[in-house]
Amino acid sequence: MFTVLGLETKDEAVYREMLESPALGVEEIAARLATSPDRVRACLDKLFELQLIQESFEAPGRFLAVEPAVGIQQLLARQRDELIERQRQMADSHASFIRMLAGTGSASSRGSGVERLEGMDAVQQRLRELARDAAREVLTFMPGGPQSAAALQAARHNDEHALARGVAIRTIGLDGVRDDAATLDYARWLTEQRGEFRTAASLPPRMVLVDGASALIPIDPDNTRKGALCLSDPALLAPLLALFEQTWERSAPLGTEHRHTLTDRERALLTYIAQGHTDESAAKQLHLSPRTTRRMMASLMDQLGARSRFEAGLKAARLGWL
Structure with a gap:
């Protein structure tokens, strides 16, 4: 999914590290990924350009990862605009x-x-x-x-x-x-x-x-x-x-790239999953039983053709479901 959106493997790895450990600095991320600090900085530049990270208001010069559900939607909106413009030029x-x-x-x-x-x-x-x-x-x-x-x-x-x-x-x-x-x-x-x-x-x-x-x-x-x-x-x-x-x-x-009608609970569940919540923690947020949440998630994954819950969140954002 990230490759389709224009990110390389290393860019994705840096993004995931920032999501999982917001306090890490460039040197620490580089050590974890066995790469150079300059390579991490290049990834950060790309992620910032794609609006997947943003500068901290509290600590200028420090960057924070944007939640996937928000960042992916922004990136897809920009890609959609570019696609429409290319199609118009071809026409x-x-x-x-x-x-x-x-x-x-x-x-x-x-x-x-x-x-x-x-x-x-x-x-x-x-x-x-x-x-x-x-x-x-x-x-x-x-x-x-x-x-x-x-x-x-x-x-x-x-x-x-x-x-x-x-x-x-x-x-x-x-x-x-x-x-x-x-x-x-x-x-x-x-x-x-x-x-x-x-x-x-x-x-x-x-x-x-x-x-x-x-x-x-x-x-x-x-x-x-x-x-x-x-x-x-x-x-x-x-x-x-x-x-x-x-x-x-x-x-x-037909059947894709067209806004899907979700219930409020389904939309909220997908948003929580895209943010990294487990079925159990999402169930608590939604005040549902874990069994009900798992059943809802299985149905949504089947509709999306997703192999994992994280992929389901990304695909839902890409298809405009969120």
């Missing part, structure tokens, strides 16, 4: 790329590598052809939030035939579709049919990429009803494929 670059292609001329021959399809009827016809001929995979950006009933029906019809032939389908929608019943039903149907659906905070303009050999992108990203460009030139498809894979890696599968 802007992709939109500029589309506008550049749309303005290069009125190519209409498939042999040119760029075919112009005017109007939605022509686009839907080509989508049906691509779905029919797909042999390996179909990759889709689905921006615009909740989708219309007609669009979802067409997507399900095309996907159903492709999936029946063993074609892999991966689709990325906006985070907002998680709150739209119709679009969410489609996403769940797709995953039940062994397709994959993820969401992101922001997306490039709409795109369908088939077998790495053909792609449909809108002529005008701000008005998709004008039609689309059908690309088949490998030089144009390569950056689109790379963009999809980068966006996919930074997107969240």
Whole structure:
């Protein structure tokens, strides 16, 4: 978990020492970890930059570890903001790329590598052809939030035939579709049919990429009803494929990265566990029996896919549960 958040093994070790023994100085931490004081100071600089440690108000020049539940939330919030900004930059670059292609001329021959399809009827016809001929995979950006009933029906019809032939389908929608019943039903149907659906905070303009050999992108990203460009030139498809894979890696599968509804007791329990409490000490804080606390914790760990209580606290913070 710490590695995913940008910390190296030594950084984590220094952080844990400061949590467990707040009175230790640099020299003592270095001795415990069998490393040099300069290496510990470098770790402290990094931890301070990440807001996992802070300067003591009572003793200026001395640093204290921030509780994991607080520090991890701050770090994740910053990483989330950076991720959203990177996604926005990618979306802007992709939109500029589309506008550049749309303005290069009125190519209409498939042999040119760029075919112009005017109007939605022509686009839907080509989508049906691509779905029919797909042999390996179909990759889709689905921006615009909740989708219309007609669009979802067409997507399900095309996907159903492709999936029946063993074609892999991966689709990325906006985070907002998680709150739209119709679009969410489609996403769940797709995953039940062994397709994959993820969401992101922001997306490039709409795109369908088939077998790495053909792609449909809108002529005008701000008005998709004008039609689309059908690309088949490998030089144009390569950056689109790379963009999809980068966006996919930074997107969240259904069931994750979405705020989970916790009871007050569950939230308090996870907070205590993230702070280092045992089940027994957390039970005392919550005025519950240790047996009840262990049962609650086992259920939460199962939901989080965590192998330890400490990992459960970190994952809960990362997923925005706390």
